[in-house]
Every structure is written in structure tokens, then in C-alpha cells.
Amino acid sequence: MLKNLLKVAVRNIVKEKSYSSINILGLTIGITCSIFLLLYIVDELSYDKYHENAENVYRVVSHIKEPDNEFTWAVAQIPMAPALKEKFPEVKDAVRFFGTGRTLFKYEDKRFYEEDFYLADSTVFNMFSYDFIEGDPGTALDRPNTVVISLAIARKYFDTENAIGKTLAYENGDLLEVTGVIKNVPKNSHFSFDGLISRSSNPDRQGSWGNFGVFTYIQLPENYNPEDMQTNFKSILEENVAPIFASIGITINYELQKITDIHLHSKIQDEAEGGGDISYIYIFSAIAVFMIIIACINYMNLATARSVRRAKEVGIRKVMGSQRKQLIYQFLSESLILGVVAMLLSLFLVFLLLPFFNDVTGKYISFSYILQPNILLALGAVILIVGILAGSYPAFYLSGFKPVSVLKGKISSQGGNVGLRKTLVVLQFCISIFMLISTLVVYDQLNYMRNKDLGFNKDRLIRIEMPGRDLQATYPALRNLLNSNPMVLSTANSSTSPGNNIGKVIFNVETNDGEMVERGVDFYAADYDYIPTLGMELVDGRNFSREILTDTAQSVLVNESMVKRMSWDQPIGKKFNLSNIGRPEVVKVIGVLKDYHQNSLYSEIEPLIVIFSKLNYFTYIKIAGENLKEAIKSVEQDWKKINPEKPFQYSFLDESFDEQYKADEKRGQIFTIFSILTIVIACLGLLGLASFTTQQRTKEIGIRKVMGSSIQSIVVLVSKEFMMLTGLATLLAFAGAYFFLNNWLKTFVYRIELSDEIGTFLLSAVIAMGITLLTVSFHSLKAASINPVNSLRSE
Numbered sequence: 001m002l003k004n005l006l007k008v009a010v011r012n013i014v015k016e017k018s019y020s021s022i023n024i025l026g027l028t029i030g031i032t033c034s035i036f037l038l039l040y041i042v043d044e045l046s047y048d049k050y051h052e053n054a055e056n057v058y059r060v061v062s063h064i065k066e067p068d069n070e071f072t073w074a075v076a077q078i079p080m081a082p083a084l085k086e087k088f089p090e091v092k093d094a095v096r097f098f099g100t101g102r103t104l105f106k107y108e109d110k111r112f113y114e115e116d117f118y119l120a121d122s123t124v125f126n127m128f129s130y131d132f133i134e135g136d137p138g139t140a141l142d143r144p145n146t147v148v149i150s151l152a153i154a155r156k157y158f159d160t161e162n163a164i165g166k167t168l169a170y171e172n173g174d175l176l177e178v179t180g181v182i183k184n185v186p187k188n189s190h191f192s193f194d195g196l197i198s199r200s201s202n203p204d205r206q207g208s209w210g211n212f213g214v215f216t217y218i219q220l221p222e223n224y225n226p227e228d229m230q231t232n233f234k235s236i237l238e239e240n241v242a243p244i245f246a247s248i249g250i251t252i253n254y255e256l257q258k259i260t261d262i263h264l265h266s267k268i269q270d271e272a273e274g275g276g277d278i279s280y281i282y283i284f285s286a287i288a289v290f291m292i293i294i295a296c297i298n299y300m301n302l303a304t305a306r307s308v309r310r311a312k313e314v315g316i317r318k319v320m321g322s323q324r325k326q327l328i329y330q331f332l333s334e335s336l337i338l339g340v341v342a343m344l345l346s347l348f349l350v351f352l353l354l355p356f357f358n359d360v361t362g363k364y365i366s367f368s369y370i371l372q373p374n375i376l377l378a379l380g381a382v383i384l385i386v387g388i389l390a391g392s393y394p395a396f397y398l399s400g401f402k403p404v405s406v407l408k409g410k411i412s413s414q415g416g417n418v419g420l421r422k423t424l425v426v427l428q429f430c431i432s433i434f435m436l437i438s439t440l441v442v443y444d445q446l447n448y449m450r451n452k453d454l455g456f457n458k459d460r461l462i463r464i465e466m467p468g469r470d471l472q473a474t475y476p477a478l479r480n481l482l483n484s485n486p487m488v489l490s491t492a493n494s495s496t497s498p499g500n501n502i503g504k505v506i507f508n509v510e511t512n513d514g515e516m517v518e519r520g521v522d523f524y525a526a527d528y529d530y531i532p533t534l535g536m537e538l539v540d541g542r543n544f545s546r547e548i549l550t551d552t553a554q555s556v557l558v559n560e561s562m563v564k565r566m567s568w569d570q571p572i573g574k575k576f577n578l579s580n581i582g583r584p585e586v587v588k589v590i591g592v593l594k595d596y597h598q599n600s601l602y603s604e605i606e607p608l609i610v611i612f613s614k615l616n617y618f619t620y621i622k623i624a625g626e627n628l629k630e631a632i633k634s635v636e637q638d639w640k641k642i643n644p645e646k647p648f649q650y651s652f653l654d655e656s657f658d659e660q661y662k663a664d665e666k667r668g669q670i671f672t673i674f675s676i677l678t679i680v681i682a683c684l685g686l687l688g689l690a691s692f693t694t695q696q697r698t699k700e701i702g703i704r705k706v707m708g709s710s711i712q713s714i715v716v717l718v719s720k721e722f723m724m725l726t727g728l729a730t731l732l733a734f735a736g737a738y739f740f741l742n743n744w745l746k747t748f749v750y751r752i753e754l755s756d757e758i759g760t761f762l763l764s765a766v767i768a769m770g771i772t773l774l775t776v777s778f779h780s781l782k783a784a785s786i787n788p789v790n791s792l793r794s795e
Contacts, residue, residue: 020338023299026684027342030295031382032349033674036357037288038378039350039365040670044276047188047263051129053219056092058226058256060084060216061268066520067249068565069607074268076216076254078207081121083240084218088232095121095128097215098205100197102467104171104646107157111647113465117147117195119202127219134164135180141198148180149195171468176201187364190262191215209240217259226256248506248518279747280667287674290431294681296386297424299335336387343383360673362666425686425722426729429768432682433733434740435675437764441741441757442668448752449661455596456498457535460628461653462621462635463497471646472615478642482621485638487631489622492533494526497618498598499657502608508577512567516577521562522598522606523581525613531557531593533622541572541591544612552612553583555590562607563592576609583611600660601750620653679771686722686775719776726772730765737761 048054060076081094098119105114125137125148132140133151140148147168154163167175176197185192207213220226233254241252257266264278351367358365369375466472475493482488496502502524508516530536531543539560544551556576563571574589595605623631632650639648738754738761745751 022684023338024342024345026298026681027295027338027386028345028349029677029681029684030291031342031346031386032353033291033677034288034382035346035350035370035379036353037284037291037670037674038375039357039369040361040363041281041284041288042369042372042375043188043363043365044264044281047276048190048259050186050188051127051259053127053129054260055258056222056224057127057217057219057259059259059262060218061255061257061266062212063253063255064520065251065253069520072255072268073212074266075212075214077209077212077241078205078214079209079240080236081214081216081218083236084232087235090221090224090229090232091218092221093123093127093219095124095217096199097124097191097193097196098199098202099213102465104467105157105176106169106171107166110157111645112156113467113647113649114153114194116193117197118193119199119205120196121199124196127217130185131183133161133181133183137180140180141196143177143179144198144200144203145174145176146179146198146201147176147195148182149178150182150184150193152184153194154178154181171470188263190259190266210244218256226258229256250506250518250520276663277667279744284670287435287671287678290435291674291678291681292382292385294428294431294678297428298681298684299338299386300424332388336383339383339386342386343379360666360669362662422725425725426732428682429726429729429772430732430736432675432679433730433764433768434737435671435678436767437733437737437761438741439672439675440760440764441737441745441752441754442671444757444760445745445748445752446661446665446668449601449664449748449750450658452597452601452750454498454657455536455594458498458654458657460623461534462623462632462650463653463656464619464621464639464648464650466493466617466619469615471643472617474642475615475619478619478638481638481642482635485634487624487627487634489624490529490533491619491621492527492529493616493619494524494530495613495616495618496524496598497656498534498596498653499600499660502598505581507580507609509566510575512569516575519565522608523611524608525611525616527612527614527616530610530620533620536596537594538591539594541589543591551590552614554587555612556587557591557593557610558589559593559605559608560595561605562609565607578611581611587611600657602660602748604749683771683775686772719773722772722776723769726768730768733764734761 060080062073062076064071081096084091085094100117102113102115103117105112122141151161154161158166161181163178163181166178169175245252264276354367479491482491502522504520504522506518506520509519511517528544528546558571568574571589571592576587577585578587579585621635636648742754745754
């Protein structure tokens with residue numbers, strides 16, 4: 001029986017080539033897109049799950065609340081980890097990662113700056129699972145001045161994987177012995193590194209309970225409720241932290257984040273790596289479902305529409321003794337075969353297009369991902385959904401025909417349940433228009449963030465990092481040489497860079513009433529030329545001046561947000577006490593900076609102060625003219641004259657700053673691509689329905705032409721119904737899109753107003769109507785152009 005069902009199903013599919021092609025193409029596009037989205041979602045959900053202890057490892061984060069401000073840091077104090085491990089037996093292990101900054105390493109004639117080396121506690125490989133190529137994970141970091149490096153670093157310096165026993169030299173000549181080589185940290189990690197240095201290599205870095213700055217992780221027992229750790233944290237706070245902060249009105253609470261939740265759920269500004277967003281997982285899951293639904297709707301519509309053409313087949317089969325159950329099996333087998341064919345074609349397309357998809361998304365997904373049991377299960381479910389769900393209504397509808405009615409010609413020539421078909425068309429286009437509107441608004445929001453006035457000019461600015469006092473000491477000579485270069489407009493330096501996190505320290509600040517109060521304030525250091533080189537604006541007072549010697553030690557700049565926070569009537573002359581960072585006890589405000597975005601537009605502008613320093617970490621070079629390539633070459637020559645032994649490495653400030661939005665831009669591109677393909681699937685179904693409708697009305701169209709109707713009036717007649725359905729779908733899509741986008745935009749601190757997007761909504765309606773008209777008109781024109789003699793004869 002099964003063999004006969006398959007044989008008849010294949011025969012019917014081959015017989016109706018155009019119908020089958022439209023169905024297979026629509027299903028293939030829908031399934032292909034759903035597979036890509038499924039791979040993306042599975043990859044996003046897989047972050048850090050490769051660690052054997054992933055379910056029991058947590059990061060300690062610090063929530064800090066001031067009298068007029070609160071924020072969360074992804075770091076804790078240095079003494080936190082040993083205190084937890086020593087005092088509380090439920091803490092099985094505690095590990096810290098200490099940033100080492102940009103460091104120059106040497107091996108023979110090779111010199112490279114590394115930014116992803118960290119000091120780590122020796123038990124790091126007991127808690128976290130990394131694949132060792134060489135070395136013993138249990139003892140690799142036990143001794144001082146030892147390092148475990150990634151495979152990429154081993155090949156970079158030693159041209160081999162066999163690096164055990166070799167040494168990397170610091171710039172000052174100190175040596176690090178390689179005691180382990182691991183495979184590169186998997187891309188699906190919330191925290192990645194190129195090298196881990198033994199914590200005992202820097203025993204003097206003890207820190208205090210008053211200073212935050214290290215990533216801290218703890219391992220708890222299986223089935224332990226992390227909420228129970230709050231009692232332990234309270235003990236730590238009362239004993240060590242409250243004595244420091246309580247007197248100045250600052251409260252601190254510690255929270256635990258499971259490492260498998262960090263990538264998608266953590267919104268902390270100072271994350272080690274750019275994170276994902278769980279909301280996009282929901283969005284892309286919905287898109288995947290939408291695409292399958294639209295493809296299924298196509299099948300159901302076309303199958304019921306062509307019911308008249310199969311009515312006689314059903315009638316004759318029933319007269320010959322076929323039972324309804326057998327007919328249902330027959331129609332379901334046809335839809336299952338179409339689903340299997342579409343799935344095979346989809347897998348082939350995924351294999352071909354996966355490199356392009358990885359390029360768009362920034363992922364490193366391999367085709368072998370599909371062999372994962374959960375994905376194979378999902379693919380099997382898709383075939384069943386497409387085969388049974390899409391095929392069930394046509395199967396039950398067609399098999400329900402009464403043979404007497406069929407053979408007497410009493411079956412509706414309209415082809416199936418017209419009301420249901422119209423409902424499905426409306427649903428299909430409602431989803432498509434909803435995604436079109438969402439795509440346009442997402443694009444507008446990302447474009448707004450990319451082009452918003454940041455309060456400084458990041459164009460044609462080269463940024464060079466200068467780690468270490470020795471290298472920074474060469475800046476004055478470098479500055480003089482660069483300023484004499486005709487391809488350089490100006491140079492400047494600062495301790496941080498726009499787009500980078502900056503330090504926060506508790507300072508005594510003068511209030512409007514002349515009292516001194518303690519406030520946590522963001523701060524960084526800059527030289528005389530920083531403000532003009534970056535094109536920042538002063539709204540009050542003046543910049544640091546070479547003519548006024550006291551500016552170097554007794555003056556600071558503040559931003560407008562700082563003025564607002566302190567409610568100063570007259571900010572110029574207000575005092576700060578900077579003694580806790582080694583500055584004079586009394587410094588005065590000499591200028592107010594117009595607010596600018598030090599961090600990304602995901603964060604509000606924080607109050608800050610700028611102190612003076614001649615020598616800093618970052619150097620900025622403003623390029624004259626548009627020939628960047630030639631200018632960079634000229635700057636490199638100047639660099640080599642001053643620092644012949646140092647590698648010349650640079651970045652463009654605009655690219656570095658915009659890097660913060662890359663993840664959202666990539667997600668926006670994914671959304672756009674799949675929205676377009678959703679509309680394509682809907683158009684395929686519409687094309688098939690329009691073809692069927694014009695075929696069913698061939699005689700009517702012929703009579704109308706004989707009676708004098710023009711081609712234009714016939715096209716309008718046939719198109720009117722579809723245009724009305726699209727109009728209804730547009731109204732429903734408007735309501736859904738407004739609700740969704742209004743909530744989505746609330747996740748951005750700086751955003752477009754949805755009330756300003758009326759043009760976008762109208763544009764989407766015009767596009768939808770235009771696509772519908774073009775799709776339907778193609779077949780309408782074709783039918784209207786046929787000679788009425790031929791069309792009437794064919795009837």
C-alpha cells in the first residue's frame with residue numbers, strides 16, 4: 001500500500017509541474033531560512049556550555065548604589081575570591097582574571113603587542129574546561145612566571161604547536177615559560193583570552209576591599225540554590241565593605257550570574273566581550289516560525305484552490321471503492337514528499353550559503369552543527385509540520401467530496417473554501433508587512449545611532465596605544481615631529497578613548513552651598529590638545545592652557561551632566577579633592593564640556609571630570625586631507641624615527657567607536673534578509689493563486705472582452721479582490737508592528753520616536769500594495785490579452 005501511495009503521489013507531483021514547482025520553491029525558501037535561523041539560535045544558546053562545570057559556575061558582579069546614582073559592574077574586589085573560598089565551604093573553588101593591558105612580548109626577532117593576556121589563579125583549569133594540546137592543566141600555572149597560551153599564539157611566536165619550555169619575554173626582559181598550549185578558546189564564549197599567566201607572577205597586586213577591577217568566578221555544588229549565597233555575601237559586606245562605603249552613603253550588593261546566562265542576559269557596560277541579546281533569540285525564533293507558516297499557507301491555499309481540478313479524481317476513486325481514509329493518506333503522502341524534497345534542497349542550499357551566512361552574522365558555524373541531535377529532531381519536526389499541518393486541510397477537504405455531487409459538476413468552481421483561503425492570504429501578507437515595517441524601523445534606529453551627533457568629531461583620527469611609561473615618555477618628541485608633518489593637523493593624548501570604559505573614583509566634591517560631599521565620578525586624564533583635536537565644545541569657562549602653569553595640577557574640566565548632578569548655579573571655581581588619586585587636595589573647575597558620548601548610545605551620558613596629564617596611554621593624530629593611506633605611511637615614518645624598536649600599530653577612532661554597534665548591525669542585516677525572503681514566499685503563493693484565479697475566470701474574461709471591456713478594466717477587476725485583502729492585512733500589520741516596535745525601541749536609551757515613523761508605515765503599505773498589484777497583474781494581463789475566441793472555444 002505504501003509503495004502505491006508513493007507512486008501515485010510522485011505521479012501527481014510530476015504531472016502538475018508548475019503547481020509543484022511553486023510549492024517546492026516556497027517550502028525550500030522557508031525551510032532554508034528556518035534552518036539558518038535555527039543554527040544561529042542554537043549557537044547563541046550554546047555559549048559557555050562546553051565547560052564541564054557550566055551549570056555550577058557563577059560570576060560575581062557588583063551592584064553599587066550612591067545617593068544619586070546606581071550602576072552594576074562585571075567585576076569585584078581582588079580579596080573577594082580568596083575570602084569566599086576560605087570562609088564558606090560551599091564555595092568549591094574561586095578564580096580571578098586580572099587584566100594586564102596592552103603588553104609587548106618578544107621571542108627572538110618577533111615583537112607583538114598582546115591585549116588578551118590575563119593573570120589567573122592556578123586552579124583556573126579545574127573550574128573551566130579548555131582543550132590542552134600540551135601541558136598538564138592541573139599544574140600548568142602553579143609556578144610563578146609561567147604562561148598557558150592558545151594555539152594561535154604558539155604558531156604566531158614559535159611557528160609550531162610544540163611550545164612547551166619556550167619563553168616569551170616582556171619588554172623589560174622578564175621571561176615567561178610556556179607550560180601549556182590549549183586550543184583557541186571557542187568562539188561561543190562570553191570571555192576569551194590568548195594567554196593566561198600564573199597569578200603568583202605578580203604577588204604584590206593584592207588590592208583592597210575599596211577597589212574593584214577583577215573578573216571573579218565561583219563554583220558551587222550541584223543543585224545548590226545560588227540565592228543562598230546572599231547570606232554569605234551579607235557577611236562579607238558587613239565585615240569588609242560597609243566600613244569603607246557606608247559612611248559616605250554608598251551601598252554595595254553582590255549578585256551571581258550563571259556563566260551560561262551571561263552572553264544573552266547580561267547588560268553590564270564593562271563586559272569582557274560584546275554580548276548577545278535574548279530578545280533577538282525570541283525575534284528570530286518568531287521569524288523562523290513565520291516563514292514555515294507562510295510556506296505552509298502557500299501549500300494549503302494552492303491545494304484547496306485547485307480542488308476543482310482534482311474533484312473528479314476523488315469522485316471516481318470513491319465510486320471505485322476507495323475509502324476516505326485512503327484518500328487522506330494519498331494527499332498527506334503528496335505533501336510529505338514535497339516536504340522531504342524541499343528539505344533536501346534546503347540542506348543543499350545551507351551547505352552552499354553557510355559561508356555567506358557566517359560572514360553576515362559574524363559566526364563560525366560549520367555544517368556539522370546540523371548533525372546535533374536537537375537540530376536533527378527539529379528538522380524532522382519541520383518535515384512533519386510541513387507535511388501534515390500544511391497537507392491536513394487539503395487532505396480532509398478534498399477527501400470529503402461526495403462522488404455524486406462531483407460527477408454531476410456541483411462542486412464550486414471557485415476552488416475550495418473561499419473564506420478560509422482569503423483568511424490565509426490576509427494572515428500571510430499580515431506577517432510579511434509586519435516584518436517589512438519592522439525591518440525599515442530597525443534600519444532607521446541603527447542609522448540614527450550611527451549618525452547621531454556624539455559631541456565630538458571622530459573622522460580622520462588615527463589612534464595609537466602607547467602602553468608603559470617608557471613609551472609614553474617619547475610622546476613629546478613624537479608630537480613635535482608629527483606637528484611639523486604637513487599631513488597632520490594636530491595631535492593629542494588621553495588616558496582613555498571614546499568608546500572605552502573609564503575609571504570611577506570617589507571624590508570629595510563641593511556642593512552649591514559650599515559643602516564637600518563624597519561622590520563616585522567617572523574621570524580620565526588628557527593633555528592641552530585633547531579637547532580641540534577631538535572637536536569637543538566648551539559651553540562655559542576654558543580649556544587647559546600652556547600659558548597658565550597651575551592648570552597642570554590645580555584645574556579640572558567637567559561635563560554638563562556633572563553640573564546637573566551637583567545642581568551648580570555657577571560651576572566655574574567649584575572644588576574637588578583628588579588626594580585619593582595622588583593629586584592636590586584642592587583643584588578647581590575651569591571649564592564645562594558640552595555633554596558628549598564617552599560610551600556607546602546604549603548608555604546614558606555619565607557625569608565626569610577631566611584632569612590634566614601630559615603623558616597618557618592613547619595618542620590621537622588628526623589627518624589633513626583625504627589621502628589616508630599616504631598620511632598613515634608618513635605617520636609611520638615619523639613613529640619609526642622616535643620608536644624604531646616598537647611596532648607601529650594604529651586604529652581609526654571612528655571604526656573603533658562604531659564597533660560597539662556591529663552586533664546590532666549584523667542582527668539588523670539578518671532581519672532584513674529574512675524579511676525580504678518572507679515577502680518572496682508570500683509573492684510565490686500569490687503568484688500561484690493569481691494564476692489559478694485567472695484560469696478559473698477565463699470564460700468570464702472572454703465574454704467581458706466581447707462585450708467591450710478594456711484590458712485595463714479586466715486587470716482592475718481581477719486585482720481588486722487581492723488588493724482588498726492586502727489592505728486588510730496592512731491594517732492588522734500596522735497594529736502588530738506598532739506594539740512590537742514601541743517595546744523594542746524602549747530598550748535603547750537614545751532612540752527614534754515611533755511617531756516620526758508614519759512615513760515608514762505608509763511606505764511599507766505602498767510597497768505591499770505595489771508588490772501585490774505587480775504579481776496579480778502579470779497573470780491578469782496575460783489572461784486579458786488572450787483572444788476571446790480562443791478563450792471561449794477552450795471552455
